[in-house]
Amino acid sequence: MGEQTPLYSEHERLGARLVDFGGWDMPLHYGSQVDEHHVVRREAGMFDVSHMTVVDVAGPGAGPWLRRLLANDVARLQAPGKALYTCMLNDDGGVIDDLIAYYLGPGDYRLVVNAATRAKDLAWLQRHAEGAEVVVEERPELAMIAVQGPSARERAARLLAEEHRATALALTPFTAAQCGELFVARTGYTGEDGWEIILPGERAAEAWQALLAAGVKPCGLGARDTLRLEAGMNLYGQDMDETTTPLESGLGWTVAWEPAARDFIGRAALQAQRDAGAPRKLVGLLLEDRGVLRGHQRVVTPAGDGEVTSGSFAPTLARSIGFARVPAGAGEQVQVDIRGRLLAARVVRPPFVRNGKPRIQLD
Amino acid sequence: MSNIPSDLKYTRSHEWLRQEDDGTVTVGITDHAQDALGDLVFVETPEAGRSVKAGEACAVVESVKAASDVYSPVDGEVVAGNEALAGQPELLNTDPYGEGWIMKVRPAASAETPTLLDANTYASTLEE
Numbered sequence: 329m330g331e332q333t334p335l336y337s338e339h340e341r342l343g344a345r346l347v348d349f350g351g352w353d354m355p356l357h358y359g360s361q362v363d364e365h366h367v368v369r370r371e372a373g374m375f376d377v378s379h380m381t382v383v384d385v386a387g388p389g390a391g392p393w394l395r396r397l398l399a400n401d402v403a404r405l406q407a408p409g410k411a412l413y414t415c416m417l418n419d420d421g422g423v424i425d426d427l428i429a430y431y432l433g434p435g436d437y438r439l440v441v442n443a444a445t446r447a448k449d450l451a452w453l454q455r456h457a458e459g460a461e462v463v464v465e466e467r468p469e470l471a472m473i474a475v476q477g478p479s480a481r482e483r484a485a486r487l488l489a490e491e492h493r494a495t496a497l498a499l500t501p502f503t504a505a506q507c508g509e510l511f512v513a514r515t516g517y518t519g520e521d522g523w524e525i526i527l528p529g530e531r532a533a534e535a536w537q538a539l540l541a542a543g544v545k546p547c548g549l550g551a552r553d554t555l556r557l558e559a560g561m562n563l564y565g566q567d568m569d570e571t572t573t574p575l576e577s578g579l580g581w582t583v584a585w586e587p588a589a590r591d592f593i594g595r596a597a598l599q600a601q602r603d604a605g606a607p608r609k610l611v612g613l614l615l616e617d618r619g620v621l622r623g624h625q626r627v628v629t630p631a632g633d634g635e636v637t638s639g640s641f642a643p644t645l646a647r648s649i650g651f652a653r654v655p656a657g658a659g660e661q662v663q664v665d666i667r668g669r670l671l672a673a674r675v676v677r678p679p680f681v682r683n684g685k686p687r688i689q690l691d
Numbered sequence: 692m693s694n695i696p697s698d699l700k701y702t703r704s705h706e707w708l709r710q711e712d713d714g715t716v717t718v719g720i721t722d723h724a725q726d727a728l729g730d731l732v733f734v735e736t737p738e739a740g741r742s743v744k745a746g747e748a749c750a751v752v753e754s755v756k757a758a759s760d761v762y763s764p765v766d767g768e769v770v771a772g773n774e775a776l777a778g779q780p781e782l783l784n785t786d787p788y789g790e791g792w793i794m795k796v797r798p799a800a801s802a803e804t805p806t807l808l809d810a811n812t813y814a815s816t817l818e819e
Contacts, residue, residue, distance in 0.1 A: 345729075356729075356756075357729065360729075360730055361729055361730050361755050361756070362730040362732075362755060363730075550729070550755060550756060553756075554755060618733070618777070619733060619735075619753075620732065620733045620753045620758065622757075622758065640755060640756070641732035641733065641753070641755050643755070648733075667751070
């Protein structure tokens with residue numbers, strides 16, 4: 329038996345198939361993973377992501393400290409509520425974790441990091457907090473529900489008191505606001521519009537039931553994985569880890585190189601790799617032959633072998649897609665070793681799907 | 692509870708087998724197996740004419756999340772793979788004992804009778 333979120337009994341009541349995920353008992357699906365995927369692309373689905381770790385960082389030194397710890401630059405967050413996606417790097421430029429940082433106000437930030445990396449992230453943050461004017465506080469009492477899909481915000485707005493609705497519905501992408509007890513962020517991991525709502529754990533079941541009543545369908549981690557893959561979003565531990573840099577993980581866009589004087593952890597190593605040219609890159613793959621891409625399959629390219637990091641059937645495309653780490657010189661046409669046969673795959677630029685629509689050429 | 696028809700034979704690896712009047716056997720995966728795998732999205736069936744041994748992996752079923760082998764319950768020669776599954780792998784979910792069959796095998800004349808389970812015994816393996 330693993331750890332349980334405040335919504336565990338809701339999942340049981342809904343007949344979820346539960347699986348271990350990073351030490352947590354989490355819903356894989358509530359019947360059909362593919363149906364749940366389509367619901368998010370077409371209407372509205374919700375995910376219990378309370379296993380994710382919320383960390384508040386406060387104090388006069390918080391801003392400068394995060395500018396050293398994160399490869400993206402929180403100084404870009406000028407207005408309270410603004411958020412950014414970033415990697416946290418080690419000295420070698422390897423990715424310790426990817427996370428979202430919210431700017432709440434002067435000296436006041438909120439980080440949302442992965443569940444599976446919780447212990448090492450907290451240890452890293454605490455270690456570097458010594459001597460800095462910051463207080464790093466985990467918020468395990470908070471739950472988190474992601475409500476995603478084209479009608480997600482409209483349906484979820486019913487959770488909010490009248491006085492907060494207009495504020496929440498006016499949030500632009502990658503912006504958040506505290507709406508009473510609910511911290512509402514227009515972020516997500518599906519490629520669809522929606523909110524991620526952070527709220528007190530003891531209020532989570534009530535909110536979940538209200539969302540159900542509003543027609544939002546419960547969705548499990550299975551659909552979350554195919555949705556994020558179609559959306560071209562990396563999964564930590566599969567698509568990048570401490571042995572890969574953002575430049576080798578399709579995440580160069582998240583690194584803030586300017587101002588050049590900002591000395592974030594990992595910068596020197598990353599700069600050296602940038603100057604020399606990263607030897608590997610993460611690409612999107614569309615399998616052209618019949619079959620299913622899976623993690624760890626060998627990718628054969630004219631420039632040498634690579635490896636699939638994430639692969640699945642993509643319900644929106646009815647094709648198999650994936651990410652692969654390949655030599656920098658790999659061309660557009662590659663082959664994937666699936667059970668001893670070399671099948672044709674094409675390198676494509678993610679995202680594969682956004683806002684319900686295919687974004688790649690299928691033929 | 693999963694559906695386990697009493698007129699079929701079963702393996703511990705969750706295949707079912709139906710003895711046909713023409714001497715062939717039809718093979719598929721059980722309702723329990725399809726439920727455990729989840730939504731099936733790809734099936735690779737063996738080609739007609741292929742010789743198979745009991746216990747040999749000869750088909751692959753892939754759900755959204757993972758690939759699983761399907762083992763032949765008998766020695767013999769594949770007479771047909773279910774080509775409908777190429778376009779409609781979900782037949783394995785919706786009709787595992789009917790349209791979702793995977794292959795037909797003609798058992799080798801010399802084949803020893805393999806150890807197959809009846810429905811009650813198979814049901815008891817699911818409770819273990």
